[in-house]
Amino acid sequence: MKIGYARVSTVDQNANSQRDALKAAGCEKVVADQVSGVSAKRPKLEKLLASLQAGDVLTVWRLDRLGRSLPHLIEVVRDLEGKGAHFQSLTEGIDTTTAQGRLTFHLMGALAEFERSLIVERTQAGLKAARSRGVRVGRPPALTSAQVKHVRKLIEAGERPSAIAASLSVDRSTLYRAIKPKP
Numbered sequence: 001m002k003i004g005y006a007r008v009s010t011v012d013q014n015a016n017s018q019r020d021a022l023k024a025a026g027c028e029k030v031v032a033d034q035v036s037g038v039s040a041k042r043p044k045l046e047k048l049l050a051s052l053q054a055g056d057v058l059t060v061w062r063l064d065r066l067g068r069s070l071p072h073l074i075e076v077v078r079d080l081e082g083k084g085a086h087f088q089s090l091t092e093g094i095d096t097t098t099a100q101g102r103l104t105f106h107l108m109g110a111l112a113e114f115e116r117s118l119i120v121e122r123t124q125a126g127l128k129a130a131r132s133r134g135v136r137v138g139r140p141p142a143l144t145s146a147q148v149k150h151v152r153k154l155i156e157a158g159e160r161p162s163a164i165a166a167s168l169s170v171d172r173s174t175l176y177r178a179i180k181p182k183p
Helices: 014-022 043-053 070-083 101-131 145-156 159-170 170-180
Strands: 002-008 031-036 056-061 086-089
Touching: 014 031, 031 043, 031 170, 043 070, 070 086, 070 101, 086 101, 101 159, 145 170, 159 170
Parallel strands: 002 031, 002 056, 056 086
Antiparallel strands: none
């Protein structure tokens, strides 16, 4: 069965043009969501994806109607392939029921994976450069060095660590980590 999926972002928009294109492409059923493209919650899409069976073809008017990002789109299509279902995008001419369509989609996937790898490498290089310049990377410490000194004095004086932690509004584990000798 060929099933269409349409999505619009705002109340002002309507999915009529997408519905018309999907019906003209032979979709027996069209499901429409009204939700932002960046939103992870798309109830109608989730229900549709769960109901797809082997041999079904999920059809969209354009790629950006389905995926929040290229990696998300690739994940959705891989899930479809796992079910034995297929994917078709009318505007881009991608149809995974054909060898050429599968090749096109897999090339897009390879490029997306390459892009993700480059982003990770650049991020790691940036963090390394920042550390070499002495920049502290990550979350700031929960306790200042003056607080840590004060905590040590209180513990030596017999104060209970749980009471000290409560007075500083931190967990006991945070307190213990802060006073732990550095290697």
